[in-house]
Amino acid sequence: MTNKEPKLTKKQIAILEAATDLFAEKGYAGTSTSEIANKAEVAEGTIFKHFKSKKGLLLAVVSPMMVKWIAPMIKKDLNKVLDQEFEYIQDFIRAMIENRKEFIQNNLPMLKILVQEIPFHPDLKEKFIEYVGNDVFDKLREIVTYYQEKGQLADIKTDAIIRTVASSILSYIVARYVFLPEINWDEEEVETERIIQILEKGIIQKA
Amino acid sequence: MTNKEPKLTKKQIAILEAATDLFAEKGYAGTSTSEIANKAEVAEGTIFKHFKSKKGLLLAVVSPMMVKWIAPMIKKDLNKVLDQEFEYIQDFIRAMIENRKEFIQNNLPMLKILVQEIPFHPDLKEKFIEYVGNDVFDKLREIVTYYQEKGQLADIKTDAIIRTVASSILSYIVARYVFLPEINWDEEEVETERIIQILEKGIIQKA
Amino acid sequence: MTNKEPKLTKKQIAILEAATDLFAEKGYAGTSTSEIANKAEVAEGTIFKHFKSKKGLLLAVVSPMMVKWIAPMIKKDLNKVLDQEFEYIQDFIRAMIENRKEFIQNNLPMLKILVQEIPFHPDLKEKFIEYVGNDVFDKLREIVTYYQEKGQLADIKTDAIIRTVASSILSYIVARYVFLPEINWDEEEVETERIIQILEKGIIQKA
Amino acid sequence: MTNKEPKLTKKQIAILEAATDLFAEKGYAGTSTSEIANKAEVAEGTIFKHFKSKKGLLLAVVSPMMVKWIAPMIKKDLNKVLDQEFEYIQDFIRAMIENRKEFIQNNLPMLKILVQEIPFHPDLKEKFIEYVGNDVFDKLREIVTYYQEKGQLADIKTDAIIRTVASSILSYIVARYVFLPEINWDEEEVETERIIQILEKGIIQKA
DNA sequence: AATGAATGAGTCTTCATTCAT
DNA sequence: TATGAATGAAGACTCATTCAT
Numbered sequence: 077m078t079n080k081e082p083k084l085t086k087k088q089i090a091i092l093e094a095a096t097d098l099f100a101e102k103g104y105a106g107t108s109t110s111e112i113a114n115k116a117e118v119a120e121g122t123i124f125k126h127f128k129s130k131k132g133l134l135l136a137v138v139s140p141m142m143v144k145w146i147a148p149m150i151k152k153d154l155n156k157v158l159d160q161e162f163e164y165i166q167d168f169i170r171a172m173i174e175n176r177k178e179f180i181q182n183n184l185p186m187l188k189i190l191v192q193e194i195p196f197h198p199d200l201k202e203k204f205i206e207y208v209g210n211d212v213f214d215k216l217r218e219i220v221t222y223y224q225e226k227g228q229l230a231d232i233k234t235d236a237i238i239r240t241v242a243s244s245i246l247s248y249i250v251a252r253y254v255f256l257p258e259i260n261w262d263e264e265e266v267e268t269e270r271i272i273q274i275l276e277k278g279i280i281q282k283a
Numbered sequence: 284m285t286n287k288e289p290k291l292t293k294k295q296i297a298i299l300e301a302a303t304d305l306f307a308e309k310g311y312a313g314t315s316t317s318e319i320a321n322k323a324e325v326a327e328g329t330i331f332k333h334f335k336s337k338k339g340l341l342l343a344v345v346s347p348m349m350v351k352w353i354a355p356m357i358k359k360d361l362n363k364v365l366d367q368e369f370e371y372i373q374d375f376i377r378a379m380i381e382n383r384k385e386f387i388q389n390n391l392p393m394l395k396i397l398v399q400e401i402p403f404h405p406d407l408k409e410k411f412i413e414y415v416g417n418d419v420f421d422k423l424r425e426i427v428t429y430y431q432e433k434g435q436l437a438d439i440k441t442d443a444i445i446r447t448v449a450s451s452i453l454s455y456i457v458a459r460y461v462f463l464p465e466i467n468w469d470e471e472e473v474e475t476e477r478i479i480q481i482l483e484k485g486i487i488q489k490a
Numbered sequence: 491m492t493n494k495e496p497k498l499t500k501k502q503i504a505i506l507e508a509a510t511d512l513f514a515e516k517g518y519a520g521t522s523t524s525e526i527a528n529k530a531e532v533a534e535g536t537i538f539k540h541f542k543s544k545k546g547l548l549l550a551v552v553s554p555m556m557v558k559w560i561a562p563m564i565k566k567d568l569n570k571v572l573d574q575e576f577e578y579i580q581d582f583i584r585a586m587i588e589n590r591k592e593f594i595q596n597n598l599p600m601l602k603i604l605v606q607e608i609p610f611h612p613d614l615k616e617k618f619i620e621y622v623g624n625d626v627f628d629k630l631r632e633i634v635t636y637y638q639e640k641g642q643l644a645d646i647k648t649d650a651i652i653r654t655v656a657s658s659i660l661s662y663i664v665a666r667y668v669f670l671p672e673i674n675w676d677e678e679e680v681e682t683e684r685i686i687q688i689l690e691k692g693i694i695q696k697a
Numbered sequence: 698m699t700n701k702e703p704k705l706t707k708k709q710i711a712i713l714e715a716a717t718d719l720f721a722e723k724g725y726a727g728t729s730t731s732e733i734a735n736k737a738e739v740a741e742g743t744i745f746k747h748f749k750s751k752k753g754l755l756l757a758v759v760s761p762m763m764v765k766w767i768a769p770m771i772k773k774d775l776n777k778v779l780d781q782e783f784e785y786i787q788d789f790i791r792a793m794i795e796n797r798k799e800f801i802q803n804n805l806p807m808l809k810i811l812v813q814e815i816p817f818h819p820d821l822k823e824k825f826i827e828y829v830g831n832d833v834f835d836k837l838r839e840i841v842t843y844y845q846e847k848g849q850l851a852d853i854k855t856d857a858i859i860r861t862v863a864s865s866i867l868s869y870i871v872a873r874y875v876f877l878p879e880i881n882w883d884e885e886e887v888e889t890e891r892i893i894q895i896l897e898k899g900i901i902q903k904a
Numbered sequence: 905a906a907t908g909a910a911t912g913a914g915t916c917t918t919c920a921t922t923c924a925t
Numbered sequence: 926t927a928t929g930a931a932t933g934a935a936g937a938c939t940c941a942t943t944c945a946t
Contacts, residue, residue: 085930087930087931118931118932119931119932119933120932120933121931121932121933121934122930122931122932125929125930125931125932126930
């Protein structure tokens with residue numbers, strides 16, 4: 077209950093928002109601090125008073141997302157699974173997808189930044205793995221094992237299943253929102269169901 | 284279709300190789316032309332003699348990949364499909380994956396560049412869509428329709444099927460080679476078969 | 491002569507001490523006001539409330555030294571000479587050296603600052619000349635003339651003698667404390683006597 | 698005989714000259730690279746093409762002086778001493794002073810820079826000690842020992858004698874040219890002889 | 905064709921200083 | 926009185942690009 081929420085000032089928020097938009101649009105290396113200052117309507121020096129460096133600003137943009145989004149999502153969802161709120165894994169997956177939609181759309185730029193910058197910033201990758209790699213992956217393994225024991229999941233290596241489901245979802249998100257946002261996609265619901273359906277039956281039929 | 288194969292000189296090749304490596308490693312915006320000149324053991328001016336600008340160099344790095352890889356792959360494979368060399372779609376997919384493996388590994392950096400830079404360069408995206416979006420997508424539609432008519436593919440929207448298969452394959456490649464190259468993956472063959480198996484049966488079982 | 495002893499507050503003293511240390515260590519131009527504020531555990535603004543500008547702070551650091559040290563030293567010592575407390579000039583010189591030793595060591599940083607910054611600050615130089623050049627030099631001339639008349643000093647131009655003695659002493663101090671503090675020097679007393687001995691006999695002997 | 702003389706271009710010389718003047722006048726930290734570029738009539742980037750950093754420029758300004766001046770001076774002079782060209786140490790000292798006068802006046806700014814910046818740049822000090830500390834000091838010790846054995850020098854610790862003579866000369870130079878150039882000094886010759894005379898007889902006379 | 909010296913706009917960052925609180 | 930957030934000019938340094946050789 078200790079309120080360690082950093083109490084951001086208006087200027088700090090303005091800087092973070094400007095940086096988020098610009099990093100997402102033009103990439104970290106392609107964005108200059110003066111552009112950020114400009115967009116945030118703040119002096120350039122102000123950026124460096126609050127965030128020690130440009131890199132510090134990147135971390136400040138991306139870190140809360142990792143903390144606030146990924147970690148609790150897993151904790152809550154895991155508990156729901158263990159409390160048997162989701163009898164079928166389909167329900168779990170559907171909940172996971174539906175559940176985050178709003179967040180995804182609100183935080184799309186951050187997601188974009190995360191995806192785009194991870195290959196270039198070892199420290200970002202480390203932070204990411206620290207949050208997701210250990211905590212989240214462990215919980216996911218628990219969940220998969222749980223459904224495998226209930227006989228609802230194919231008897232494939234746990235990690236391969238996680239990768240498959242995760243990439244089914246992520247590749248959809250990344251393709252849809254990050255790489256090709258201007259293509260006409262079906263409505264959300266249809267896509268969600270199609271993902272589930274494919275995971276259920278595959279797409280190849282016996283003749 | 285005009286065979287303008289440009290007869291690259293040694294220096295030009297050196298520049299292209301250096302640029303490819305560096306762009307892949309540090310990103311386009313994060314790489315300086317002097318670094319490229321350095322790595323290619325060439326004077327800075329030489330780069331600009333051959334490729335008008337840094338952007339021109341990026342296009343020169345990425346374009347041949349789009350031309351040489353994607354286009355012919357489709358042509359050949361499509362013909363094989365139409366010539367009934369692949370009776371089952373599994374065979375087609377397996378061939379497609381196996382077939383490119385060598386190429387993927389040789390041209391990984393270019394793939395990385397393509398994936399990483401597309402969001403920031405509208406002209407790159409246009410070129411990409413021009414090659415893939417129209418040519419390739421049309422052919423893929425033909426193939427999918429072909430197998431759907433043979434009753435081997437679920438009666439889902441053609442484009443959704445393409446997206447599903449493509450993202451199954453691509454997300455594996457991207458995850459494996461671009462984002463998380465240091466994780467221990469199974470051997471290639473196992474992964475290939477798993478992709479096919481999942482496309483066949485899904486991963487969810489009736490209890 | 492007006493006793494404007496300014497009743498320094500704790501914060502003012504902290505600032506002056508921090509500034510003294512940092513200016514001595516890194517030079518005036520190489521020290522930032524924020525470093526000073528940091529070391530003094532004071533807000534940046536506080537510095538400018540008390541000392542109008544960075545330059546003002548430099549003057550505040552250096553001025554009292556000139557006032558408190560050089561001026562009275564001459565007055566007292568001169569009187570002692572005139573009161574015939576020092577029969578031989580050797581005694582006068584020895585007293586002058588011994589006398590200031592503690593002060594030198596306590597105020598070494600200020601001395602360092604004075605020596606290092608004088609070439610870059612005309613106003614500092616002016617102040618220095620104002621104090622030393624006129625007051626002190628005049629008194630020194632009196633003293634030298636006094637001993638010359640007593641036949642204890644060679645019949646060399648008064649100013650040259652002053653310069654010789656002063657530089658004998660100062661060059662020792664500057665070399666020892668400012669430029670090469672890490673070299674092993676003899677003990678203080680030995681050095682003091684050596685300076686006097688050299689002034690007495692020189693170092694060159696008739697063969 | 699290998700001509701490793703770095704073959705400086707016109708621009709490089711212009712930069713070095715401008716930097717030398719400005720560093721001497723305003724100090725290293727007080728001089729901006731844009732000022733230097735301005736004075737040298739060169740683009741700012743050009744400075745960094747030739748001298749990797751501002752610090753590199755400082756070293757380039759100061760290093761040749763240490764190499765070209767101090768080292769050979771000792772070698773030549775030492776040989777002359779050993780070849781008995783100077784029977785009396787007075788002659789040696791006089792030669793040393795007279796000898797360098799031109800050089801001192803031509804390279805005064807560099808000397809100023811060296812004296813002023815050494816306290817702030819450990820690497821400068823190291824380089825200086827590397828050149829002077831070891832080579833030169835050793836040779837000086839040889840010379841002093843030589844004259845001590847001839848009975849021409851007082852039987853004082855060798856290092857103390859060196860310090861005394863060196864500081865007699867240096868303090869004169871530093872005072873005259875670096876700190877108080879505007880005071881009226883006697884003509885060169887008179888000062889030279891006075892230094893020698895003092896070293897010979899001291900300034901204090903038995904009554 | 906190839907060089908690499910030269911450029912100056914632009915980069916990230918620091919600075920001394922101000923001012924509302 | 927004291928603060929420290931805010932400033933924007935200036936700092937060192939890098940960049941893509943040009944051009945005389």
